[in-house]
Amino acid sequence: MLSVSLFAILLCSSLVLAADLYKILDLHRSASEQDIRYAYKKLSKKYHPDKNKEKDAEEKFVNIAHAYEVLSDPEKKQIYDRHGEEGLKAHESGHGQHANPFDMFSNVFGGNRQRDNVRRGPTSLTEFEVDLADMYKGSSIDFMIKKKILCDHCRGTGAASDGDIHSCGGCGGSGVKIVKQQIFPGMFAQTQQTCNDCGGRGTVIKRKCPHCNGNKVIDWTPHYTLEITPGMPEGHEVVFHGEGDESPDWEAGDVVLRVRSRKSQGGWRRKQSSLYWRESISVDEALLGFDKNLTHLDGHVVRMQRSGVTQPGFVEVIEGEGMPRFENPSRHGDLYVEYNVVLPSELSPQMHQRLSKVFRGDGGHDEL
Numbered sequence: 562m563l564s565v566s567l568f569a570i571l572l573c574s575s576l577v578l579a580a581d582l583y584k585i586l587d588l589h590r591s592a593s594e595q596d597i598r599y600a601y602k603k604l605s606k607k608y609h610p611d612k613n614k615e616k617d618a619e620e621k622f623v624n625i626a627h628a629y630e631v632l633s634d635p636e637k638k639q640i641y642d643r644h645g646e647e648g649l650k651a652h653e654s655g656h657g658q659h660a661n662p663f664d665m666f667s668n669v670f671g672g673n674r675q676r677d678n679v680r681r682g683p684t685s686l687t688e689f690e691v692d693l694a695d696m697y698k699g700s701s702i703d704f705m706i707k708k709k710i711l712c713d714h715c716r717g718t719g720a721a722s723d724g725d726i727h728s729c730g731g732c733g734g735s736g737v738k739i740v741k742q743q744i745f746p747g748m749f750a751q752t753q754q755t756c757n758d759c760g761g762r763g764t765v766i767k768r769k770c771p772h773c774n775g776n777k778v779i780d781w782t783p784h785y786t787l788e789i790t791p792g793m794p795e796g797h798e799v800v801f802h803g804e805g806d807e808s809p810d811w812e813a814g815d816v817v818l819r820v821r822s823r824k825s826q827g828g829w830r831r832k833q834s835s836l837y838w839r840e841s842i843s844v845d846e847a848l849l850g851f852d853k854n855l856t857h858l859d860g861h862v863v864r865m866q867r868s869g870v871t872q873p874g875f876v877e878v879i880e881g882e883g884m885p886r887f888e889n890p891s892r893h894g895d896l897y898v899e900y901n902v903v904l905p906s907e908l909s910p911q912m913h914q915r916l917s918k919v920f921r922g923d924g925g926h927d928e929l
Contacts (some may be wrong), residue, residue, distance in 0.1 A: 582628040582641065590642070594633070594713055599783050601629035606803055682805050682814035686798075691789060693822040693829050697858040697884060699791040706785060706816060709778040709806040715770035717809035719777040725768040731758030777809055787818060792834070792885035795821050829858060834894030836883040839901055840865065847871045847902045855898070857882065865898060873902040 583590055586600040607613065608622040631637045691702060711717035720726045728734035737753045744750050755761040769775030787799060797820050805814035822831060830837040836858075842851060850868040857863050863882055876899045883894030908916070 582631055585624050585628040586632065588632075592632075595710070595781055597629065597632045598713055599710070599781070601625060601633070605629075680811040682808060682811040684814040684817060685805055686817045686819060689787065689818040689820050690823040691787075691820060693825075693831060694858040695789045696793050696820075696822055696831075697791065699890075700789045702787045702789060704785055704787060705782050706804075707780060707782045708804070708816075709808070710781040711807050711809065712770055712773035712777055712779050714772035715777065717777045717807075718766075719770055719773065719775040720766045721768040721770050725766055726764050727767060729756060729759035729763055729765050732756035732763065734763040736761040736763040778807060785816075787820070789820070790887065791890040792887040793820060794833070794887055795831070797887075831884060834884045834886050836894065836896045837899070838896065839899045841901045841903050842871065843903060844905070847873070847900070863896065871900050871902070873900070875900050 583592070586592075586597065586604060588596060588600050592600070604625045605622060608618045608625060610619040610622060613622075631641055687706075689704075691700070695702065712719075715721070718726060729736075732738050736756055736759065738756050740752050740754050742750050742752065756763075759765050766775060770777075773779050785801060785804070799818045799820060801816040801818075803813045804816040807813045838855065840853070840855070842853075848870055850871075851866070853865045855863040855865055863879060865877070865879075867877070876897050879896040879898060881893045882896035886892045886894065
């Protein structure tokens with residue numbers, strides 16, 4: 562049972578203080594209130610025992626909750642920043658209680674996070690372009706997304722304080738009004754309508770939250786990291802669960818990035834696990850052969866060597882030099898090199914004479 566194991570972990574809560582609370586939330590000591598709240602929400606969702614079945618998930622969940630409990634409280638945070646864990650222990654001596662991490666989780670997420678019938682917020686889909694080199698060798702790309710989060714001050718109620726939330730007098734807190742309409746003389750019909758005083762919420766706010774002006778949510782631009790796996794397919798969708806716009810009326814939806822390689826003229830081209838490259842060669846290289854090096858997407862060198870004649874448009878297949886295969890990055894597709902023969906724009910008289918002698922054997926005196 563969760564309650565039994567939770568009780569055992571809370572008994573050892575003094576061990577949590579031995580760790581750096583900022584490190585538990587993966588934060589710098591200069592983190593703002595919004596940074597602390599965002600880090601808690603992200604990590605608590607990741608390690609919640611209802612979703613994460615790893616054996617140490619519950620312990621991490623409790624540690625994360627305790628770190629948030631301290632760092633989100635201005636007084637406790639100031640004591641911890643100045644005097645560390647010993648100062649915090651002295652401050653908490655005699656209290657002997659910590660907030661229940663599951664109650665804290667429910668409070669931060671509006672109290673209805675775990676219900677199966679919770680309304681889901683919209684999912685945002687963004688086309689995300691990266692360099693083909695990143696998709697070849699793999700990469701970590703940092704980016705930011707502007708979104709709405711629950712107001713830190715009112716926790717999504719829109720009120721300056723809990724005492725400013727009152728039951729609606731127009732509907733008695735039910736959210737609907739009974740409207741009587743006369744159909745015929747002496748005959749009336751009753752209908753239910755959404756209360757226009759409270760908008761169907763059943764409550765009204767006397768004084769709005771000064772931080773969000775009663776909007777319940779505020780703008781926030783957090784940082785994310787996109788992990789590009791070698792060989793990631795074009796159009797592959799990476800999902801950041803629960804990172805959509807927040808609202809007290811729904812559970813946050815997902816943020817989806819549809820990853821594609823950035824188009825570039827004259828550069829590398831890709832088709833599934835195959836790569837394509839166009840190499841320009843001179844007339845003498847086309848006729849006599851060549852030995853050239855091609856710098857690949859990750860910087861390693863591919864040797865291109867031919868003897869004899871290379872026709873314009875000839876395509877050479879170099880096996881194993883294409884894209885890594887997504888399902889097995891140790892294996893690669895093939896590289897297709899198309900050779901383009903570049904002719905000189907004009908010939909000097911000496912070159913004209915030499916070519917005439919070679920190809921016509923006439924010393925260059927015949928007209929071309």
